[in-house]
Amino acid sequence: MFLAGLGRSGSTLLERLVGQLDGVQTLGETVHMWARCIRDNERCGCGNAFRDCEFWPQVGTTAFGGWDRVDVDRVEALRASVDRMRHVPATIRGRSAELDEYTGYYSKLYAASHEVSGARWLVDSSKHPSMAHCLRREPGVDLSVIQVVRHPAAVAHSWTKLVQRPDVTDGSGSEDFMTRYSPARSAALWNGENAASGLLKRLGVPLLRIRYEDLVADPGTTMRAVTRFMNLPDSTPLPLDGSTAHLAATHTASGNPMRFTTGDISIRADEKWRTELPSKDRRLVHALTWPLARAYGYKG
Numbered sequence: 434m435f436l437a438g439l440g441r442s443g444s445t446l447l448e449r450l451v452g453q454l455d456g457v458q459t460l461g462e463t464v465h466m467w468a469r470c471i472r473d474n475e476r477c478g479c480g481n482a483f484r485d486c487e488f489w490p491q492v493g494t495t496a497f498g499g500w501d502r503v504d505v506d507r508v509e510a511l512r513a514s515v516d517r518m519r520h521v522p523a524t525i526r527g528r529s530a531e532l533d534e535y536t537g538y539y540s541k542l543y544a545a546s547h548e549v550s551g552a553r554w555l556v557d558s559s560k561h562p563s564m565a566h567c568l569r570r571e572p573g574v575d576l577s578v579i580q581v582v583r584h585p586a587a588v589a590h591s592w593t594k595l596v597q598r599p600d601v602t603d604g605s606g607s608e609d610f611m612t613r614y615s616p617a618r619s620a621a622l623w624n625g626e627n628a629a630s631g632l633l634k635r636l637g638v639p640l641l642r643i644r645y646e647d648l649v650a651d652p653g654t655t656m657r658a659v660t661r662f663m664n665l666p667d668s669t670p671l672p673l674d675g676s677t678a679h680l681a682a683t684h685t686a687s688g689n690p691m692r693f694t695t696g697d698i699s700i701r702a703d704e705k706w707r708t709e710l711p712s713k714d715r716r717l718v719h720a721l722t723w724p725l726a727r728a729y730g731y732k733g
């Protein structure tokens with residue numbers, strides 16, 4: 434199961450909830466695992482450094498004979514060659530040797546994660562739809578997608594905030610803060626990433642679209658739609674008590690800082706953007722995104 438969508442759309446909350454279900458193993462944003470975890474030894478969602486986690490070293494040994502056997506620079510070079518928004522049209526047209534080599538790494542990663550965890554579903558929250566388009570081409574991957582969307586102005590507001598990354602383990606990383614985008618930039622990305630996600634459905638990939646606003650308004654109903662989409666029995670316990678979620682640590686490699694949160698959390702809508710995002714920015718985001726936003730049921 435690939436969680437697709439533009440960052441800051443609430444996919445981490447969904448990932449955390451799905452990750453608590455029986456038979457599900459969440460992997461985090463594996464697209465960033467190669468550099469941030471294998472090379473830089475950032476923290477797993479369980480709190481341990483990647484190399485000290487109880488899950489990931491087993492996966493590395495099973496998949497590649499050890500993480501030190503993985504050529505991280507090669508994976509990153511392949512990613513730059515095939516896994517970008519501008520390469521999606523080529524990926525739709527057909528496979529290539531580089532694409533096969535790139536998705537081969539993920540095929541091995543998923544097979545090993547399946548073997549080590551015994552889980553029925555693996556959830557990869559890498560989010561970039563370009564990666565889902567690549568994985569669609571990989572014979573070793575049986576792909577389904579959940580697309581998470583959120584009001585474009587709320588997403589734009591979130592991208593303007595300065596957020597420190599708690600992932601680094603030695604304080605010397607080049608990525609100590611999360612990326613920031615201007616409202617115009619995030620609006621353009623909102624259009625492109627969501628359109629590319631929707632395209633997957635037209636190409637025959639099973640896809641469920643979830644609005645973040647619906648998830649936080651009624652987590653139980655949305656999560657039951659998710660379990661049905663995943664063909665899990667309706668008796669599958671949800672990690673919810675009304676709007677309170679019970680979160681245990683999971684082995685996620687890279688992602689939003691919320692992946693480290695454990696215990697009971699109260700799920701509620703973050704509406705700060707309504708007052709904090711300047712009205713000129715709101716008008717700009719609206720002008721750039723309204724056709725698709727309206728198709729998703731967003732107004733005003």
Ligand SMILES: [Zn+2]
Pocket residue numbers: 477478479480481486487488489683684685
């Ligand atoms: Zn771990």
